[in-house]
Amino acid sequence: MSTFNYAELLGIVARTVPDRLAIVCGESRLSYQELHRQVDLFARVLEAQGLRRGDTMALHLYNSPEYLVAFFAACRLGVLPFNVNYRYVEPEIAYLYGKARAAAAVVSAEFVSRLAGLANPLALAIVVGGADSVMPSQARVAMAFDQALQRAASWPSPSGAASSDDQLMIYTGGTTGLPKGVVWTQEDMLYAALGGAGFFSRVGPIRAPEELRDRVLESPPLVTFPVPPLMHGAALWATLASIFAGHTIVLDAGRQFDAERVLDVVARESVNVLTIVGDGMAQPLVAALESQAGRWDLSRLVHIGSGGAVFSVAVQQALKRHLPRVTTQSSLGSTESGTLGPTSAPVTEGLMRYSPRADLAVIFDGNRFAAIGETGVLARTGRLPVGYLGDPEKTAQTFVTVEGRRFSLTGDFARVEADGSMVVLGRGSTCINTGGEKVYPEEVEQALKGCAGVDDALVVGVPDPRWGEKVVAVVAPRRDCAPDAEALRAHCRQSLAGYKVPREIVIVSAVQRTNTGKPDYNWAREACAPRD
DSSP states (O other): OOOSOHHHHHHHHHHHSTTSEEEEETTEEEEHHHHHHHHHHHHHHHHHTTOOTTOEEEEEOOSSHHHHHHHHHHHHHTOEEEEOOTTOOHHHHHHHHHHHTEEEEEEEGGGGGGGGGOSSOEEEEEEESSOTTOOOTTEEEEEEHHHHHHHHTTSOOOOSOOOTTOEEEEEEOOSSSSOEEEEEEHHHHHHHHSGGGTTTOSSOSOSSGGGHHHHHHHSOOOEEEEOSOTTSHHHHHHHHHHHTTTOEEEEOOSSSOOHHHHHHHHHHTTOSEEEEOHHHHHHHHHHHHHHTTTSSOOTTOOEEEEESSOOOHHHHHHHHHHOTTOEEEEEEEETTTEEEEEOSBOOSSSSEEEOOOTTEEEEETTTEEOOTTOEEEEEEESSOOOEETTOHHHHHHHEEEETTEEEEEEEEEEEEOTTSOEEEEEEGGGOEEETTEEEOHHHHHHHHHTSTTEEEEEEEEEEETTTEEEEEEEEEEOTTOOOOHHHHHHHHHTTSOGGGSOSEEEEOSSOOBOTTSOBOHHHHHHHHSOOO
16 A cells, blocks of 8 residues: 655656656756656665664755655655755754764765764765765765665665655754754645645645546646755755656756856746745846846746745736746745745735634744734644654744644744734744834835835844834845935835834845845844944
């Protein structure tokens, strides 16, 4: 009997559309049949080297087909694959590997030297790319990826039975503290984050693994392009959801986000669906389309979706001016809650609104449901993670039980409206307290981005002797524009209460964001600091 184990679901897709192109990454191309074959070979390698259900394996890689091969092979054995941010340096890597109790790692050759600080040796290291001499001394067994697959060709297929309850783990940096490993069962993540393999189906989620074949056959053979690196949960989820629909997945082979390269790939590979992370990626795409109108044939692109950061109304509208046939969609979600899906309607206050739903609630002070008009934390119930690996205290803080139901607190503050809908206000960790009034930076940023002449903006709270904190905006102007601070404030007053309007505006040449486009609020605070 089939299970919801991801490797088995991939097998169903591969048997349904074996010759369909599965992965495109630079010059690399794999059909579904080839992908499934490599997953089987790699699972043989892991089992032969002693990895067993419950062991953990680091995926310390740039975007590549090898990332997905290793991921699915680990899933097949019940080994927990976990992501490693490839920007981490040696001390951060030592912490992450140690906390995860990594038994194995699949690592790009460029990062082998960063394993020098590991406290405990790995049982196995598989190196992707580089010369044969680039092997980590921190592993009892080390081999090149291609060499490992060649060796496994004559070995038996894995003997252990796959299970729906097999686990995987996604490390999230969150907004505070050290990275935390969020542990999910594969079945629960399938329904909470991947739409139950039904995102692209008129019928909806599958009820049994055997139904996946019909979902693949009824889904149009789309080409989807999740732009962020696979080491981030949003990109992995978008990729898995598309694989379980039998789509062709395009991965960005670049080392950093580049809007022109992304549009080159969209045109070259006839991409239909583009997944990005908020304004940090969308705005450079708008700038490229404006500066080089007509360069790209984007006639096959039909949808741009965003998750993980604010995708403001103004930036969505700017994209639609250049791509009038393209639909856009912004959705919330977190590693701890899964994807919450698209919002129901635009709002005049806050960022977005969710209609009343059985799986969503606003929780006040972590222990009761918020009343009408009250502000609390948006939370989700239903299929949720097991918790944080090795951290029962933080697990108890994030996963709370209210009136007999277990909820995951998303970290997004929301207010309950009279009709039961929930208006999302912004992240609690960045909330500004000015004279006792709470200001959510995302709402102010959205107002600023709707102003002519503003390319990007971040808003932070800066210490103030009278108000405790004052609202300060860091603004990057559009080309050949010099926005006047008072004009920007006047624009904000049209849609924001007076206490939310920035008291100071700092003009910079460019707003700094993380490599996935998320706001870098630490940088913004430094940009606001007085200079000697």
